[in-house]
């Protein structure tokens with residue numbers, strides 16, 4: 163196969179870039195697609211995330227973003243079934259739900275109850291007695307607890323499956339770092355990489371936190387920056403807890419299958435700083451242990467840093483460029499890019515193939531004149 167001429171060139175090999183290629187190829191198998199990614203990028207968000215599929219715990223109003231997240235959660239079981247079948251890579255996924263201790267949400271507890279009821283969100287309020295039966299491992303200071311019907315995925319396995327699915331579907335995965343572009347009038351002709359030019363009919367910029375750097379090469383200014391998250395993973399028996407826990411400034415997510423529990427996370431506006439600070443990790447564990455005391459003695463497996471791509475208004479940027487005839491964006495998925503993957507892939511495939519009737523103005527690149 164010609165390695166330098168494609169119908170669609172996706173720049174970015176995180177969950178966003180690969181899922182767009184996956185959906186496009188399933189929708190239109192004749193397309194010749196390449197996914198370009200920087201293989202040495204250890205800060206990519208897709209492998210750094212906790213894998214919470216949490217539209218209900220993360221959102222507090224029923225705006226268009228909330229609805230998009232909710233649709234994506236609903237699509238997850240079918241999306242993973244298809245992905246696992248194409249890739250033959252297993253992905254741990256659970257719908258056991260999340261727990262929110264009232265002690266962590268004191269000021270907003272009543273508002274949350276009203277929001278959950280008014281939006282028909284699956285949830286239960288557990289009395290202190292019920293918490294003792296259903297979740298005896300929680301600190302007794304947690305008070306009543308809300309169970310919320312949402313999900314959890316092992317995002318590293320999901321990323322592995324997406325990369326393998328791309329290969330199995332005949333998508334070219336090129337471990338290439340894009341450093342520039344050539345243009346032909348108001349269109350992009352090629353992406354310039356360390357291993358030569360990659361020509362395409364259409365280009366998709368899906369490079370997470372690095373999207374603004376690449377756009378700058380095209381003289382486009384995306385108001386998007388990395389928000390750093392430090393995280394860690396500790397060893398606790400799989401059977402210890404099935405739920406994802408959302409506390410104040412902390413969450414604890416079960417990865418199951420002997421992979422322990424992920425504890426997150428900081429939100430730091432510090433550019434592309436890759437450092438991991440021991441005292442920050444100690445503080446994350448101490449905060450989490452306030453609601454889950456067993457964490458105090460759980461052995462640390464690893465800690466890491468990742469970068470969330472955050473647009474100025476914290477909304478995703480998804481759609482066609484107004485400045486280049488053949489450029490599309492999918493970036494800025496900030497704290498929810500794992501959750502948004504299935505719906506985002508459908509949405510972008512529809513936009514790129516020009517089959518989508520109903521674009522969402524809140525997500526449009528036109529809001530930033532891109």
Ligand SMILES: Cc1cc2nc3c(=O)[nH]c(=O)nc-3n(C[C@H](O)[C@H](O)[C@H](O)COP(=O)(O)OP(=O)(O)OC[C@H]3O[C@@H](n4cnc5c(N)ncnc54)[C@H](O)[C@@H]3O)c2cc1C
Pocket residue numbers: 173174175176177178179198199200201203205206207208209210211212213214215216338339340341368369370371372376390391392393426427467468469470471492493494495496497498499500501502
């Ligand atoms: C600590 C942390 C916790 C999170 N937890 C959750 C969670 O629980 N649930 C959830 O839904 N979301 C979560 N997120 C958010 C989610 O991880 C992101 O929104 C999502 O992964 C973004 O995916 P992406 O593919 O756009 O970006 P990335 O995964 O960052 O990928 C960007 C890609 O672009 C490539 N690239 C960059 N520059 C170039 C270049 N010049 N040339 C070629 N390729 C390039 C990189 O190599 C990389 O492959 C979390 C994020 C972090 C950091």
